[in-house]
Amino acid sequence: MMMKPPLFVTAIALTLSACAKETPRADEAEAPPTVGVFRVALRPVSAGIDVSGTIVAREEAAILPELSGYRVLRVLADEGDQVRRGQPVALLDGALLAGEEARLRAQRTSAQVAAERARSEHLRVADLTGRGVIADETIVQRGFEARAAQAQLQSAQAALREIVVRRGRLTLRSPVSGIIVQRSLRPGDVAGTGTEPPFRIARDGLFELDAEAPEHLLSRLAPGTTATVTLASGRRLTGTVRRLGERIDPATRLGRVRILLPFHPGLRLGGFATASIAGEARSVRSVPLRALSHEGGPSVMTVDKAGRVARVPVRTGARGGGMVELLDGPPSGTPVLLGGSALVVPGQIVKPVEGQP
Missing domain, CATH: 2.40.420.20 (conserved putative lor/sdh protein from methanococcus maripaludis s2 fold)
Known part of the structure; x- marks a missing residue:
């Protein structure tokens, strides 16, 4: 009678057989x-390129007070408002000028009276020259006095005109039509004491994308080329390349590209935007x-x-x-x-x- 192998020997044999089946062939592994x-x-x-940059005003104008030291009485416009050329945007307190103007008006009136009196005195004795009725020196002196009085009147009138002009400058007016993009003036401020302009205006409400492009790609662009501009909000606008920079930054080898944008309420000065500029394939x-x-x-x-x-x-x-x-x-x-x-x-x-x- 044949003897059966021990159980542990059978287990080892089965394990080795299973491992052999799982081992991949050499040609499959390699x-x-x-x-x-x-x-x-x-x-x-396409020769077009993608650029990114900052939204800027095509042309920016500043409203500056021509008089300094006067307090702001009222502010009539705010950021985002559209203004016309000559439109009032702020009023300065003219209380100090009011007293000065009243004083100068009184001086002018006094000078008018003095000039009329001196002229009348001169005319009264002008025909008596050489007749011996009155000394010729006195007649000449009366003429000098009339001319001096007339000069005093002209000086008073000029001073009054100057104060009237200054009073008109108490009203700050927009020098151009456009959109106010920044206002730093507040009621109670003293005009002319800050370093920033009280108002900054985007002339005619025109904005541009100020972007940069690699030097070797600028030659593929030309003014008038269409560009698709994407704002940070995802809104897309169709712009036009207006100008290519004449200077290349020696450090970055980048040149500037200005893309004119159509009017849109979503445009914000200083905002980020990207542009895909079309080109010929x-x-x-x-x-x-x-x-x-x-x-x-x-x-x-x-x-x-x-x-x-x-x-x-x-x-x-x-x-x-x-x-x-x-x-x-x-x-x-x-x-x-x-x-x-x-x-x-x-x-x-x-x-x-x-x-x-």
Whole structure:
């Protein structure tokens, strides 16, 4: 009779058999991963660019008091109000000028009386010259007195006119039509003592987006180009490139772009906005945007004929339609990884499969 093996021997044999079934084959473990690739090629890419910046007034005007030392009596306009040229926006207290004006009016009246008296005296003796009735020196003196009295009258009239002009300047008026974007004046303030203008106005209510663009992209823009501007609220406006800056910042290599915006109540001075500036499409060496990696600087992962992956630094240009222009980088025809490059390391062998951008 045959003897049965011990139970522990049977258990060990079953365990080894199960482990052998779970161990993958060597050829399956070493199979390269399949990755999607897209070849570098000449494709039409829009020459437009995306910029961001701050909303500013196209032309800003300041309302400054021409008289200082007078208290603000009333403020007639506030931020956001539309004003016309010459419209009153604030009144200064003219109590001090009122007393001065009354004094000068009295002086003018006195000078008028004195001038009339002196002229009458001169006319009364003017025809007696050479007749011996009165000394000629006296007649000449009367003429001098009449002229002096007339000069005194003119001086009093000029002083009165000046005080009337000053009284008119107690009313602060807008020098242009537009929208008030800032008010720092309050009732009770003393005019002319602050460093900020009491009022700042966006002339004609026109606002612009003051943005910056890379130096190499400015040449692709031109005044009059249409731009789609997106406000912080998400509202989109259609603007127009009005002016390109003549100067490039030597530190940032950026130039300024001014985009004129249509009137909209959602525009706020100093607000943030982005703009997509349209441009003509042109054929350039490009890759899909999702092939671009920014780790350690812009780069793409290329795949050679042996399936080996390599990281290649690139310099990009225009973007549009999900594509990005390569100013520097791999030549046309080179396969580049479309996505998932973080899962692949340089030097690794992969199985490339042509994909869609």
